[in-house]
Amino acid sequence: MDLGLAGRTAIVCASTSGLGEATARALAAEGARVVVSGRRAERAEEIAAELPGAIGVGIDLTDAEGPATLVARATEALGPADVVVLNSGGPPPSYATTIDAEAITAAIVPLVLAQQRLVSLVLPSMRERGWGRILGVSSAGVVEPIPGLALSNLGRAALAGYLKTLAGEVAGDGVTVNLLLPGRIATARLTGIDEYVAEQEGVTPADVQARAEATIPARRYGTAAEFGAVATFLCSDAASYVTGTAVRCDGGLVQGL
Numbered sequence: 656m657d658l659g660l661a662g663r664t665a666i667v668c669a670s671t672s673g674l675g676e677a678t679a680r681a682l683a684a685e686g687a688r689v690v691v692s693g694r695r696a697e698r699a700e701e702i703a704a705e706l707p708g709a710i711g712v713g714i715d716l717t718d719a720e721g722p723a724t725l726v727a728r729a730t731e732a733l734g735p736a737d738v739v740v741l742n743s744g745g746p747p748p749s750y751a752t753t754i755d756a757e758a759i760t761a762a763i764v765p766l767v768l769a770q771q772r773l774v775s776l777v778l779p780s781m782r783e784r785g786w787g788r789i790l791g792v793s794s795a796g797v798v799e800p801i802p803g804l805a806l807s808n809l810g811r812a813a814l815a816g817y818l819k820t821l822a823g824e825v826a827g828d829g830v831t832v833n834l835l836l837p838g839r840i841a842t843a844r845l846t847g848i849d850e851y852v853a854e855q856e857g858v859t860p861a862d863v864q865a866r867a868e869a870t871i872p873a874r875r876y877g878t879a880a881e882f883g884a885v886a887t888f889l890c891s892d893a894a895s896y897v898t899g900t901a902v903r904c905d906g907g908l909v910q911g912l
Contacts, residue, residue, distance in 0.1 A: 659892025661686030665738035666729050668716060668773070671698040673842040674792055675742045677883035683709055685887055687738065690729040692716075708733070716743070716769040726776045735780040738890045741770045741814075742792040745844060746806035748851045754805050766810030771817060778825065787830035788890040791818050795836045797901060799909050803852060815901065822899030831898035833889050838905025839867055841876040873906030 660682060670679040671693035683689045683706035691703045696713020703711035710732045714725045729736055746762040774789060781787025795801065797815045800808040815834055822832035839845060849863040856863075868874055885904045888894055903909055 656893060658685050658887065660738075660887070660890065663687045663737040664690070664729065664733040664735065665740065665890065666690040666725065666736045666773075666777070667692065667740040667742065668725075668770075669693050669742040669744060670740075671695045671702060673844055674837060674840060674879055674882050674886075675740070676702060677879035678740055678742075678792070678886040679709075679883075680706065681880070681883035681887040682738070682740075682890065683707065685891070687890075688733045690725070690733065690736075692725055716773065717765050722769060722772040722776055725773070735784070736777045737781070737784075737786060738788040738790070739773065739777050740790050740792060740886065740890070741773065743769065745794070745804070746810065748803050748848060749805045750803060751805040758806060759809065762806040762810045763813065766807075767813045767817065770814055774821070778830070781830045782825060782828040785829040787825075787828075788894075789818070789821070789830065789832045790886060790889050791815070791832075791834045792886070793834045793836050793901070795838045795903060795905050795909050797834065797836055798903070798911060803855075804848070819899055826898050829895075831889075831895065833894075833898060834901040835882070835886050835889060836901055836903045836905065836909075837877070837882055838903065838908040839871060839876045840879060840882050840904070842879055845876070871906045871908045875906065877904060877906055 665682045665687040667679040669675040670691045679689045679691050688708040691699045692712045693699050694715050699711030703709040712728050743765045793811045796808045818832050849860045853860045853863045882904050
């Protein structure tokens, strides 16, 4: 299948590791010119050097000028963005009974405000050209809140509401807006969560993983590469009639339809 991504410019946020890196690599494999971005400039440049036509940009999107700087660097080097993959590291594990206003604000800035600023900068050009893909990397917590991740559940649900509303406003301009919800994908982030739960419960991380895998119909954690493949499809020509939806990549973990 020709995904129609050859020559497209794709900005992938937080792509120096984990799901973002896997998505950047999958897009590049389909011929997209990828902007690898993240706070670790050296790592972004290392990954970009391994991908044809890619650039690495060290950036903190929570800075007020971060989104504008990223878009300017991308446009100067590769042209206007055709694809933007919204992604951010998650806030620390937390419980709803213990979070406060300061913690909520700290979670909302990277999960919602920075993403909205970035979208507002790339959207006019996408609409003018009649083609664009905005994909939010989110969490299964959007449809089934995850215990112990109160801040993540809160922030990601807010972003989902914004993107769903946006999808209906720009679909007629050839721009699709979707969410991709990972379940338990084997990344450093998930390792940290398992370690946190293990510490809270007085068990080992291996115990936490085994218990989690027993609840997944696929009976295993997913891989970042599997996630990246689904993300790339949603950013492609082939998915031009898919918009305003949340697609799960979770091995059947979430029980709802």
